[in-house]
């Protein structure tokens with residue numbers, strides 16, 4: 001058993017802070033073997049809290065060395081304070097005082113990448129959620145907001161660039177080659193938004209004039225070799241700044257906006273005030289090294305972090321249970337931005353696919369939690385798809401229910417009421433209630449209840465009276481700690497279509513009851529309902545469509561999202577039949593109606609290529625697993641492969657025509673149309689390769705060597721690498737390595753292509769790659785590529801029947817847990833789904849979880865995930 005069980009923090013135990021920190025002055029002496037931090041905190045008792053006799057409690061990591069502590073210049077000795085676990089307690093402090101504290105840090109030994117650490121020789125920080133307590137002792141909680149002034153001192157040659165939040169106000173150097181810069185941030189902020197960077201960095205600079213005329217210097221820093229990969233992020237930043245002014249009326253509020261790219265980063269990026277720190281994977285972009293998907297991600301993440309300046313920084317969270325207040329809202333904002341910049345329907349399809357695949361799985365698993373969780377052991381485990389993506393869907397539903405104008409008024413009111421405050425999701429909803437005059441108390445169940453609701457829809461039509469009725473029943477399965485769920489308030493966007501596709505009705509229904517009947521009069525013929533248009537609520541919807549009705553919707557629905565969804569429903573249904581056939585030893589078959597429908601789509605040159613590519617993509621094995629009663633990995637794989645190869649073979653000519661139609665020879669551009677053509681072209685190539693025929697290997701090889709961009713090159717590489725043409729596979733993998741070995745991000749792709757290779761011997765291959773010089777087990781991007789690639793993208797091998805994949809992952813988790821608990825806990829996710837699998841695999845997965853549980857000294861991160869999974 002683990003020696004000490006981490007304690008659980010509860011939302012209901014929230015207490016306002018007894019002490020406030022008005023000003024924080026920090027001085028960092030950055031050296032190679034240590035960093036000394038001197039913090040001067042101007043502390044005063046919180047006038048809003050009556051219990052003034054409370055001791056001062058500051059949070060500080062148990063491993064952090066405290067060198068000196070004084071109050072108003074009086075040095076304290078060990079008898080004056082108590083230090084236990086992560087807390088420093090000082091009794092008998094005055095009403096208001098200056099606390100000075102010196103700590104010694106070892107950033108070069110910080111492999112957890114929280115607090116102050118080194119990434120490729122530069123100093124950087126990550127403080128959200130609880131990293132600041134690894135830098136100094138502080139009331140490290142988001143409702144304590146302070147004005148920061150920060151001085152960095154470092155060797156001038158090694159670290160010519162010294163950055164922190166706000167504006168540089170002073171600088172100088174000494175005779176020993178060291179220099180210093182002081183930064184001042186005028187906006188009070190919680191400690192999680194503090195940041196510093198010191199390094200030898202190249203800079204791309206630009207500027208932006210806000211609507212009210214403020215000149216803002218835009219600076220993106222990266223390692224010198226990456227200077228040519230910053231233009232796209234810069235454009236995205238300017239687009240995001242304009243968009244937030246146009247759509248939300250929000251302007252930037254400092255004279256400098258900085259982004260720094262670092263290669264060692266636990267997550268995607270971080271919205272530190274005026275000084276965003278980004279994972280290189282979310283900021284560097286160049287046609288030759290970045291795929292279309294990568295470009296979209298850069299645009300989305302740059303915008304996301306920028307939007308946080310209002311939704312997160314100016315108005316922040318009262319406590320970490322409110323995380324979705326800033327994340328759900330900001331994801332909604334960045335999704336709308338990306339929809340406006342590219343294809344709205346395609347963006348929606350991608351987001352819903354992620355939600356249905358991964359968030360629904362989370363919501364149905366042992367770590368299921370509400371958008372506003374009620375408890376946690378380790379907050380890092382709650383940066384989840386539920387808090388982010390489902391949280392964004394909840395905000396989207398408010399937008400749908402209120403309409404864009406009222407929603408904007410609500411957002412304006414929210415920012416006006418709470419500027420400079422740390423607030424709750426209730427405050428957000430309250431602003432929406434005020435502007436709309438609506439009672440949203442039932443709606444708030446979306447924040448407090450976990451699980452994915454299910455809607456069961458049936459209908460009836462009376463031809464004599466022209467009356468059509470939709471009956472909707474809603475329910476939500478139990479989740480950990482929540483046996484019974486109350487009905488939700490949700491928007492159900494609906495269209496009614498005639499047999500020939502004419503729209504007889506389009507509108508929004510509002511669900512509030514467990515069961516509701518909606519009546520439509522003057523309907524001329526029995527309609528086909530187009531339900532949950534645009535995915536108007538994050539639910540599962542059942543309606544007993546016939547194949548013919550789905551084919552009609554696929555052809556005619558005026559809602560682009562539902563056109564795509566009709567095709568997906570049809571494929572899922574056919575695949576589920578084949579999965580059963582496989583399990584029962586019945587020969588597999590593919591419906592001729594589907595084949596003909598696809599043939600029509602493929603031959604229709606007027607369709608938007610990006611949409612067409614979405615329609616012709618089969619649901620993933622992960623999504624089929626989420627939908628399965630009980631997951632049978634091999635049956636799912638075999639059924640899907642059968643369908644894929646059948647569609648490849650019978651439509652071979654059509655795939656080739658589409659390939660040729662999209663292969664325009666145009667020079668690379670990242671506009672939505674060009675990306676759409678490439679996605680369709682590479683999908684066609686994938687189907688051609690699925691025939692297993694030699695001419696298409698040649699075509700892929702040609703595309704590989706002739707393409708001028710990473711999208712086409714990587715698509716060709718991964719198709720060949722995953723094919724039975726092993727010789728060519730090895731040859732291209734080797735060539736790719738030689739060409740790109742100096743590009744860290746490209747090498748991550750090289751690792752994941754191989755980790756996800758379904759051919760025999762996968763485990764031996766990943767073991768070999770783990771020894772490869774380009775692999776670095778301290779770099780989260782490399783771990784995600786190799787371990788995440790194998791466990792998440794190579795189901796047949798991860799779920800090998802001898803349990804070898806599970807043991808391999810558990811070995812890694814135990815090793816990584818001592819080094820980087822956050823990343824270890826995240827990589828663990830696939831094992832947590834053990835209850836959903838058939839008995840043999842289920843027992844093997846459980847066995848590995850138990851083995852981890854029996855290990856002494858698990859981090860709180862891994863302990864929480866393992867123990868909750870076993871419950």
Ligand code: ARG
Pocket residue numbers: 126128129266267269270271304305327380383822
């Ligand atoms: N606030 C960041 C974002 O969503 C995520 C930072 C999460 N960091 C962490 N260690 N959990 O943009």
Ligand code: ZN
Pocket residue numbers: 304308326327330
């Ligand atoms: Zn965020």
